[in-house]
Amino acid sequence: MNNLTDTIVARATPSGTGGVGIVRVSGQQTEAIARTLLGSLPEPRTATYRSFRNAAGERLDTGLALYFPAPASFTGESVLELHGHGGPVVISLLTEAIVDLGARHAEPGEFSKRAFINDKLDLVQAEAIADLIGSGTAQAARAALRSLSGAFSKSVDALAEQLVRLRMHVESAIDFPEEEIDFLSDSALLARIDECAAAFEILLAQAQQGRVLRDGFQVVIVGKPNAGKSSLLNLLSGQEAAIVTEVAGTTRDVLREQIDIDGLAVELVDTAGLRNDPDRIEAEGIRRAREALAQADAALWIQDATETEQEAPGPDLPDGLPVTIVHNKIDLSGDRPGQADGRVYLSAQTGEGIDALRRCIRDTAGYENQGEGAFTARRRHIKALQRAAGHFATGRAALEDARAGELLAEELRLAQRALGEIVGNVTADDLLGRIFSEFCVGK
């Protein structure tokens, strides 16, 4: 990323037309730019109606100016916000005028990156901004807001704090070798270790939930031709998204529909029926179905309940992918709707049994609507948490098996470091680059 001493500018509202368009400026030259653009510096944190003029004194627009002197701003630098009219041309004239006055166009996420560098946000909170903007369900948005308010960071910090206290205990034991064994068999120490282990478990479970909330859950519908896959997609999504006919081999493309199950964003993927003697187009469809399966979080294997010979889920399913067998067309077969022996019985035509399938998808995702308690998390966080938990477990074993206090101390140090990566206490530059480049410009 570019130099942090540059003054940056970007539109903060989406491109296209709108009632109001906001342009944001941040950096050392903000005051100077504001003086030229507005004639004088507006009162801090007070909406002031002004004309926006370029260096030549031409009026480009009128609107509200908001000035936040450093460090009391989103980025921690002096920030100017201009609320003008939301037309693409007006806004681009305004940003270009600001570039002429010495700013440069901001890169994606650069405002948030500066907020992070100036300690306005930790890394989890900065990521939560992007998650809030990109959230797919109301629950995901609420959870992202909780991460932004620091709920996740606080849990991580609390766990790190527990590790620090453990380390202090263990390291003081190491400093007094003649009493080391007593120190290390101390029941207070063992109780602390158990507490930490429990805290790791809870946080990991919460973070995994948070990951599903953020990224959603992808479910691929597969089975033999005519089993009713497309009918099921239509039923779950509440619209005639896929073509349904009595002809085997109707679906050839991969179709995707977003649905919301109690706040869990689920992407359903309908695929071509899998069979051995497809025509050429269908064969391509089957290839794509396999591709979709490789990306999936779970699969539904649809069977026609009226068929006497049931084929088991085929070799097309990747190892380790959770698969639910669904018996469809129970209106014809007479089976009872609902879940039994891990299978779901339903009718995509009458809708009987569909709630059992929704519950089943939710359970497979390990999703419970936690309401106010949830926060969003990312794969990156889970990996770091797992690494921390791994070090902790290794250290604990070293203590229990060999009374090896020094090994425990070292593993605790590594665990604490891994936790530090989550909130950004220790982070490699390339990681920062990767995280912030996924943001939208202007954030």
Ligand SMILES: Nc1nc2c(ncn2[C@@H]2O[C@H](COP(=O)(O)OP(=O)(O)OP(=O)(O)O)[C@@H](O)[C@H]2O)c(=O)[nH]1
């Ligand atoms: N009676 C009954 N008919 C169903 C049910 N579900 C699907 N069908 C019928 O079964 C036929 C095939 O349905 P589709 O949804 O197109 O099946 P598909 O698995 O998508 O088939 P392909 O795309 O060809 O692989 C259609 O005639 C549907 O109306 C059901 O629950 N009950």
Ligand SMILES: [Mg+2]
């Ligand atoms: Mg189909």
